[in-house]
Amino acid sequence: MDSKRFAIRTYGCQMNVHDSEKVATLLEDSGLATAEGEGDADVLVINTCSIRDKAEHQLYSDLGKLRAWKAAKPGRVVGVGGCVAQQVGDKLLGRFDHLDFVFGTHNLRKVPAMLDQASAGQRAAWVDEEKSQARFDLPMRRPEAPVGKRHKAFVTVMEGCDMFCSFCIVPSTRGREISRLASEIEAEVASLAEQGIREVTLLGQTVNAYGRHDVRRGKAAAAGTMPFAELLARLDAIPGIERLRYTSPHPLFYDDALIRAHGELEHLCPHVHLPVQSGSNTILEAMRRRYTRERYFEIVDALRAARPDIAITSDLIVGFPGETEADFDDTLGLVERAGLVDSFSFKYSPRPGTTAADLAGEVPPDVAQDRLERLQSQQKAQTLAYHRTRVGQETLVFVDGESRKGHGQLSGRDPHHRVVNVDLPFEAGVGPGAALAVEIVEATPHSLLGRPLDPALRA
Numbered sequence: 539m540d541s542k543r544f545a546i547r548t549y550g551c552q553m554n555v556h557d558s559e560k561v562a563t564l565l566e567d568s569g570l571a572t573a574e575g576e577g578d579a580d581v582l583v584i585n586t587c588s589i590r591d592k593a594e595h596q597l598y599s600d601l602g603k604l605r606a607w608k609a610a611k612p613g614r615v616v617g618v619g620g621c622v623a624q625q626v627g628d629k630l631l632g633r634f635d636h637l638d639f640v641f642g643t644h645n646l647r648k649v650p651a652m653l654d655q656a657s658a659g660q661r662a663a664w665v666d667e668e669k670s671q672a673r674f675d676l677p678m679r680r681p682e683a684p685v686g687k688r689h690k691a692f693v694t695v696m697e698g699c700d701m702f703c704s705f706c707i708v709p710s711t712r713g714r715e716i717s718r719l720a721s722e723i724e725a726e727v728a729s730l731a732e733q734g735i736r737e738v739t740l741l742g743q744t745v746n747a748y749g750r751h752d753v754r755r756g757k758a759a760a761a762g763t764m765p766f767a768e769l770l771a772r773l774d775a776i777p778g779i780e781r782l783r784y785t786s787p788h789p790l791f792y793d794d795a796l797i798r799a800h801g802e803l804e805h806l807c808p809h810v811h812l813p814v815q816s817g818s819n820t821i822l823e824a825m826r827r828r829y830t831r832e833r834y835f836e837i838v839d840a841l842r843a844a845r846p847d848i849a850i851t852s853d854l855i856v857g858f859p860g861e862t863e864a865d866f867d868d869t870l871g872l873v874e875r876a877g878l879v880d881s882f883s884f885k886y887s888p889r890p891g892t893t894a895a896d897l898a899g900e901v902p903p904d905v906a907q908d909r910l911e912r913l914q915s916q917q918k919a920q921t922l923a924y925h926r927t928r929v930g931q932e933t934l935v936f937v938d939g940e941s942r943k944g945h946g947q948l949s950g951r952d953p954h955h956r957v958v959n960v961d962l963p964f965e966a967g968v969g970p971g972a973a974l975a976v977e978i979v980e981a982t983p984h985s986l987l988g989r990p991l992d993p994a995l996r997a
């Protein structure tokens with residue numbers, strides 16, 4: 539008999555993408571196969587995000603539409619995980635009678651058992667918080683897994699968040715901060731390197747807070763953790779790892795050692811995605827971000843002193859309650875002064891259960907929209923200006939696959955995490971995972987165009 543096939547629909551951040559990879563490995567270990575697409579699947583898992591209002595509505599809309607998907611083939615199963623599942627829990631089962639199981643962000647390992655139960659007609663929800671190291675004890679990705687046919691991988695180093703920014707629901711959906719044993723992280727990275735992975739991105743909600751509670755209490759050695767900069771140094775030394783990245787750091791947890799690491803570690807990439815959220819000290823305080831714009835500039839300047847070619851990108855929110863035109867001007871000013879190479883920007887939307895949801899001073903939607911457009915247009919110009927500085931430079935591209943344009947154009951990332959497209963004849967036989975040395979020949983606001991240095995590879 540053919541094995542059942544599964545598909546996973548993932549929303550949200552890289553942590554969710556990585557969680558979906560773990561669920562995929564768990565399902566494969568239970569004898570399921572990856573479906574070609576959702577139409578061909580017997581099991582569909584939706585991994586949700588609740589960081590923005592729309593993402594939650596998206597789930598409800600998806601689930602509504604999946605009623606027909608489920609009815610189209612007997613025995614089909616629908617499961618929901620991720621942050622919305624963690625928040626809403628078994629109420630989702632009440633609202634959607636065709637939904638079979640719900641699992642929280644700490645309960646990935648329960649998915650195969652819940653699937654068995656669902657096949658026996660039992661619906662269930664597991665959303666308990668797992669406070670022990672057992673939370674990280676999930677199967678590692680192996681090369682034969684479809685998700686493993688790549689040159690790069692994510693590795694979780696910590697989970698949860700103790701920061702409670704006033705707009706953010708993550709501390710409720712991901713629980714308190716917990717750092718993974720350094721020895722396990724090292725073992726996973728070494729194993730990935732042996733399997734051909736050359737680029738590793740360390741993941742955590744506040745990734746550079748890694749080990750901080752143990753270090754502060756003087757118990758890091760006993761707890762099996764260490765300062766984040768030390769962890770980076772250990773991973774940097776693992777043979778086969780050519781690129782090391784981390785995301786997302788919090789400005790509060792930059793110390794001298796971490797800044798120095800950017801100048802010293804051979805494989806630590808010249809890119810940091812450093813969320814700032816606002817350029818106004820008043821708004822930063824209302825957001826409970828625990829730093830000022832001046833401190834942000836100090837970090838950015840220190841990173842540039844340590845690694846002059848570092849590309850800094852960020853996240854920004856406009857229209858936070860109480861944001862005035864002057865506050866918004868401070869944000870525009872920060873984007874320029876910090877020399878942000880790129881940013882993700884969003885209009886604030888209140889999340890139930892956060893303290894900001896009760897704040898007065900709502901910014902009218904048209905004002906927020908106008909600010910978002912102005913911010914994005916400034917960023918676009920800045921990104922293009924940065925890209926133009928790269929024209930004429932040589933860089934190394936790790937190829938991810940075909941570019942959006944298709945037609946044999948390949949796309950990948952350089953060490954600065956910029957998208958570089960490369961025109962290559964199909965016969966060149968260069969595929970995902972290849973490392974291509976190129977010269978940057980053209981800049982657009984969204985990407986760079988590279989020409990292979992090897993004349994034999996030129997289109």
Ligand code: SF4
Pocket residue numbers: 699700701702703706707708709743744788
């Ligand atoms: S640091 Fe703030 S924004 Fe980031 S996950 Fe924690 S609470 Fe949310």
